[in-house]
Amino acid sequence: MKMRNPLVPAKTLATSLAAALLLAGCSMAPTYERPVAPVPQYFPNNPAQIAGQPATAQIAWQDYFTDPRLVGLINTALQNNRDLRVAVLNIETARSQFRITRSAQVPNLNLNAGGTRQRPSLLGNTVSESDYVNVGIPAWELDFFGRIQSLKDAALSQYLATEEARKATQISLVAAVATGWLAVIADEESMQITRDTLATREEGLRLSKLRFDNGVISEIDLRLAESLAESARATYAQQQRLRLQDENALALLLGTPVPPESIKGGLGALDAVAPMADVPAGLPSELLEQRPDIRAAEQQLLAANANIGAARANFFPRITLTATYGTASNELSGLFDSGTKAWSFAPSLVLPIFDYGANSARLDSAWANRDIALAQYEKSIQSAFREVADALAGRATLGDQLDALRKTALAEEARFKLSDLRYRNGVANALDLQDAQRSLFTAQLAATQTRLAQLQNQVTLFKALGGGWASRETAAAAPTTSQANQATR
Template sequence: MADKYLSLPSRRAASSAALAAALVLAGCSMAPTYERPAAPVPATFPDTPVVDVTPTPAPTGAAAVDVAWQDFFTDPRLAGLINVALENNRDLRVAIKNIEVAQAQFRITRSAQLPNLGLSAGGQRARPAPLVGGVYESDYVNVGISAWELDFFGRIQSLKDAALAQYLATEEARKTVQTSLIASVANGWLKIIADEEILDITRQTLATREEGLKLMKMRFDNGVISEVDLRLSESLTESARASFAQAQRLRMQDENALALLLGAPVPESAIKGGARGLDATAPMPDVPAGLPSDLLANRPDVRSAEQQLLAANANIGAARANFFPRISLTAYLGTASGELSGLFESGSKAWSFAPSLVMPIFDAGANQARLDTAWANRDIAVAQYEKSVQSAFREVADALAARATLGEQLRALRATANAEQKRFDLSVLRYRNGVENALDLQDAQRSLFTAQLAATQTRLDQLQSQVLLYKALGGGWASR
């Protein structure tokens, strides 16, 4: 309301004063104009046609980043483990605390743009030279601003921009940790399910070979077979027993690894899912690969690398500003008196206004060295950003290659295992009827065991490749 009574010159003067104040607070940035580096990867992912040989859910049509992890990992056993990990994992806790540290550091840097108002009080008692005699007394109480830097050249603004970018990079790093954690829990869980399946195969194989060894001993004792056949059967049985012990060890070690990710013991109910093993797990939906440029917006690790680059770019502005004068302001308003009793009496008012300017003249090249360091750090950040883009591209390309080929590989290996099962069954009949020798039977048994293990491992690889593709495309940190 009061503005309408100001004359035109007064309004212009007020506007000029406001503009000058804004310039003092904001300063002028000396940081280089930021331009995102060109992505050093092809414009499209490698052409890897998908061979549709196994039933898969219909594509969701949504990008991986838009698919919450609860909608991707739909098996309730796995979802429960992921929730436990998000609550208890220590690496994720550290990442969250790092965000708090970066946020506090940003607030500290930002506070330098505004004056700090403080209260100071003090007094002095001193005896002058002996010839003067008496006691000198001085007391004061002041409220004022101490050494507030007027940011004409944008040094503090650049430092604030760098701190903000570091904070945002830390937040993206937290998302990266969460994405990796969820994918690791999923892969660890799938590995244990596969371990259970391998244990069943190995247990059955060991039982079959122990039964075969008993039969061989009976036939050897009756002079039907030679000792060579008996020793071969013993060798295969002990080999199966060693494989069973190895499978047990790997199963326990994989459970220990998953417990470390969870930060808690693995519930037994999360492992048992019926005799079908990996095939009993709930399916994961397909997600479209999109274009490599999508990784720049979807991958938190790529965004974190870009924020680090922005911070390095802002630090150049701060280093450039070191070549220009620093203007600081100290001002106090209060009371002062030669006696404590008269400190708040009339006529005791006191004030102080002390601007200062520091102009660098000779610093033995320190400012230039700081600027050179800032430029070098920027170049390092560019290389790290480009490397993060290349790594993301490679991960997606690998996952797409796996999706295109593992289905056919699994189909072929399962067909092989079925054929080897029939061959083994026929070999048992032929051996019992005296048509086939022990060597052929043992060979059929070995081939069946190898084919079954290969099929299980390939099914695990197929499921883990789906997890990798979801993670590589930027999924896993969104939740619902």
Template sequence: MRTFSLSSLAIAAALFLSGCSLIPTYERPAAPVPTTFPGDPAQPAGPSASSLPWQQFFTDPRLAGLIQTALANNRDLRVAAQNVEVARAQFGVQRAALFPTVALTADGSRSSPNPARAYNPNAGSVAQSFSVDLGITAWEIDFFGRLASLRDNALAQYLATEESQRAAQTSLIAAVANGWLTLLADEELLAITRQTLATREDTLKLTKLRFDNGVASEIDFQLANSLAETARATYAQQLRLRRQDENALALLVGAPIPASALTGLDGGLARVQPMPAVPAGLPSDLLTERPDIRAAEQQLIAANANIGAARAAFFPRVSLTSTIGTASSEFSNLFHSGTKAWAFAPAVSLPIFDAGRNRANLDVARAQREIAVAQYEKSIQSAFSEVADALAGRETLGEQARALQATADAERKRFELSDLRYRNGVASSLDLLDAQRSLFAAQQSAVQVRLLQLQNQVLLYKALGGGWKTGDATAAPAAAQATQSPA
């Protein structure tokens, strides 16, 4: 019976010393979105976006090289990585508060006159004392879980920062891919504009010759001249956009764009290696696959832990100061027998009147949790909207791109026929110039929609949580390694 009593006492003491938690039970809020995506989209076979490393999605070696360089050099990503280190260190600081701090202190003093001479004439004129102590100073024993709640808050903040870094990586990879695709489209548009300018200048020369010989009117000549100048202005605009887009990509990459990444751009978007189709899954999958949603949930958990700390502030705080060491009035006798000294000083602080400070802090913590709930739900809704938009694009952009390419092919044929008829004097210059305008507009529209189609594939991959996992470095294309620059 005595053994049982001692065991029970030991268990009770351990539970008492371990403290209790006043953190509310965490329950994940229900996702405020439908259970399926609009239109019940088709689910192609293959791995999910979140399990597909970016090296297996972006297979073009030029683009893979740019992404590798961006991951090593982008300054925003470096800041995100250092934020993780800061949060990890802050968690370590908060966790250390649960344990006592043991310190060794040495003290010595000499003063004159010696107060002891007032009752002991034989005492010296100088008072001196020396001590060496090993002990604990003001260690708060966490009976009500205040420090544990703050530790849990710091842990959740650290995990949220880590997820935010992954979200920053997915955004960077998608931005680099879109920037590179935009450069391809710029090169294709430049080639189209250059060809259109050459065609219009040829038409202008022919119209000028016909005008000088009295065959064409001045109206025809000025219209041809106007269209040629318009093509020159468009070419200058496209050249400026091309350079600005390259500068924007260099900022994302964090280093000058290597020449190898820009080789073969004259092929345009048609030479881009295809990206695999990824299944959309269910909206509930986004809760575990998107780093930004996981980060928002960790922020919610942190806010929930703050309520526990605010509740614990209503209860007494118990702190302990204890030392053991040696003390002597003579330094030479400091470690001799009979100089042992010790102190044991527990303290209890019970809040009685604080003018409502603790109640207000609890109200703040509860309001912050409600804010975190709303932010978590908003992150889910935003993710759902991004995926739904990308799925709508996947269903429609392909047909739109096909139709616009067919339109461009038809306009090219009409222009060729109009040019032949004009040179043989059958058609008027208005027919030819109208065909030139229509062909130029159709070609531009076809390139722009093709760019939107490719960028939509990137958006869907990112929206479904892809890009934060990295595959085996040896699986990356060799050209990707060649384009890396030192960090």
């Protein structure tokens, strides 16, 4: 190994590294401009936004879902749900990958030590020896054309996309728990309606048997009463099955069995649920800042845009530096003696000349992936607009529908009472009474299901507007995407 004055190479190496750092980092990625949102300017069925109200995405979910039973279930799900755990672990994976990519911008420094013992000829007795200790920079690429910078930017966007995906997963989880819990409460209310109806029909069947035995009614009336009782019994069995299935689905979301006290219900159970706050829909453009899934899609678009820069840089020379500085000696005992200093400096340049179109194909692929990411970004905006518009349509109409069905149920209840009174006094026949029973039962169940749809629509609107990822602990302290971007860089 060549011997030199140790002070000269150190100064030369430092100067070379400084110059390389100043020259490196010219990005060849296309300038990014956020695409225009491919949706109308305003939501349909959207009242004017009230000034001063916070964006829905910034509302803590505890301030929206105020029923203490539901709050407890959501807390349990956030602690135990496996899908959310996977989303959090995906963030750690993406963060590690970003750190790996970023490390390529800084030269690695290794400590190398070694030695050899050899006898060149089997006939000779001379044994040669060589030992060395040095620190070195192994093959550090000077990023003149921004290839590594583009890869780092792509990795950063992927990391930020996984963070947004975690928020989107939490939003879906919170909404799913609320929707599932409301479904179980509605099941309990429907089962109570069916139990009351079954009791009424069984009592009617008992009276019909008594009247038939005394020759007051025909067998047709008896069989009709029996059919109605068995129909209610079959409906009740079906509701029990649905109730158990809904509870199983809720338990899967929670990651633990559902506490019985949190799902008790009965008549009026849905109306007893603590009300959810009304939320401002705002403008479609605000979804770009509120919905984590849209922000995640934009980060994927940014990553694809950065990959174009890396693909473009492949057409230009790639320069790497390898350098070492240390000591070398023919004897281990004299390894650190004066005059044993050694250094090496080995730059290299690789210029692609002919690769059978591989670099062109990589660039074409990068552009195609960017166009795919753009289409997916625009589709995420359109899907979000549709979800909000559907929820607003439900908010505008479900209240009127519920009011009409409840009035129908009250009218059918009055008709049933009158029909029962007329039947007991021999004025009306059994057919009129059974028809009133069926109509009342149907109207009561329809009112319950519509009330459930109204409450679940409120959950859907909150989710569609990006609500559910912020809590009271994180709403005030959560940084914006741009702040997180700057901090990570």
